[in-house]
Amino acid sequence: MGLNMTAINAQSLQDVLTAFDASSAQQLDLKTNAFEIHLDKTAGEIATNTPTATQSIMPEKTNDTATETNQQDIKAPLVGIAYLAPKPGAAPFVQVGDIIKVGQTVAVIEAMKLINEVPSTVAGKVTRIIVTDETLVEFGAPLIEVEVTS
Structure with missing residues (x-):
């Protein structure tokens, strides 16, 4: 089951996960401009390749005043x-x-x-x-x- 989307938010990803879980499909590949995710029911795990997901989904640190040791x-x-x-x-x-x-x-x-x-x-x-x-x-x-x- 392949799916190609250009943008995704938390709710739409949850909808995709819910639909995949309820379906008889055994695999799902989801690709966006920000990340790629592969779901496989037979493997029992989630594997991802997300080189830019942090930039587009997670806020970046902008004020790093903390010392690395603390x-x-x-x-x-x-x-x-x-x-x-x-x-x-x-x-x-x-x-x-x-x-x-x-x-x-x-x-x-x-x-x-x-x-x-x-x-x-x-x-x-x-x-x-x-x-x-x-x-x-x-x-x-x-x-x-x-x-x-x-």
Whole structure:
């Protein structure tokens, strides 16, 4: 099942994922100007080739005043739609200024109707929320910036 789109937003990607999941198709290739995604039900995983997805989907860092030793990003462990709260209208998992612990849930990522918690990999103070709610993220994309405490 091949599909070629020129632009896609989080909702339209969710619609594509929902339709693919409900269909009898075993594979789906989705290509846009910004990214390429390959879904394969038989392989049980999502593989992507997204050389420009970060530029077009994720906001770029514009003010990097942090020292490299004290700041660390919590990154997306998989491709999917990032949510910053457990449900619509609920308080976010974390906010700028919050002190977090290793293993604490800081976001969730939905992929193929599965909700995956994103645990913090560091302890410290949240200095910036990089991703916006309900945004498509790629594997390894920075989600939250933390000032690491020792």
